[in-house]
Amino acid sequence: MIKLYGTPISPYYNKVKLALMEKGVNFEEVLTAPSQDAALLDMSPMGKIPFVDINGYALAESTVILEWLEDAYPTASLLPPGPNGRARARELMTMLELYVLAPSAPLLRHALFGRPLDDSAKTEAATAIERGLQAVARRLDYAPWLAGQDFSFADLAAASVLPVVSDMTTAVLGRDLTQQLPGRDGYWQQLAARPSVARMWADREVALQALAARRAG
Known part of the structure; x- marks a missing residue:
């Protein structure tokens, strides 16, 4: 069994979690915070989350884990069939993480x-x-998913990144910047109707409420 280490508050964790659910892979979640503890560094050399334990084989970095899953479980692919579509899905995932999520960190x-x-x-x-x-x-191509007809890496990233950016910009700036994305509302509804996304979003909300309760206490 694959063990997924991290927290549902992390969009990178949620991206991997979505991929595991979409592929129907049996996995166990192990709540873990980033750490420089020696034991954790053996599993994740930078002490970051998420990371996975694949029957004793440790692997870190969310995108690397996605690529491993594609190689190990090719039948439920999360990349379009052609090279252009596959590149577009990877490009959109990278752009969402580098240029939308990363600036929202503060x-x-x-x-x-x-x-x-x-x-x-x-x-x-x-x-x-x-x-x-x-x-x-x-780069958007709602046909009906971000990179075309197939639910892909791009949608894993969007489902994990956009709620974070929506919440943070609303809370701190007083306006939801993701509303600027063309077609956002219809796409959001499509995501919400997908069982894996609905479960991930629900688990994220529970984790956020628990964090808020700990801070308030």
Whole structure:
């Protein structure tokens, strides 16, 4: 059995979790925080989450884990059949993570963990997120999924990234920047109707409520 280490608060964790569910792979979730503990570094050399234990074989980095899953479980592919479609799915996933999620990190640390954040940093984050969303919009192809007919790496990333950015920009900036993405609402409804996404979103909400309760206590 595959053991998935991390937390449902992490979009990178949720991306891997979605892939496992979509492929019908039997897995166990092990709640784990990032750490520089020696035992964890043996599993994840940078001490980051997520990472997996595949019957004693440790593997870190979310995209690498997705590629392993594609190789190990090719029948339920999460990449389109042709090279162009496969590249587009990977491109969109990368853009969502680098240019939409990464700039939202200061907002997330402020909203969830109370880290200081001044108005200048808010403006910088908003500008970067908006630019990233505009870049993603240039590549969208709702047919019906982000990279075409197939639910793919791009949609794993979108389902994991967009709720985080929506929540953080609403909470910290007072406006949901993901609304700028063309076709967002219809696409969001499509995602919500997919059982794997619905479960992941529900688990994420439970984890966020537990974090809020711990902070309040």
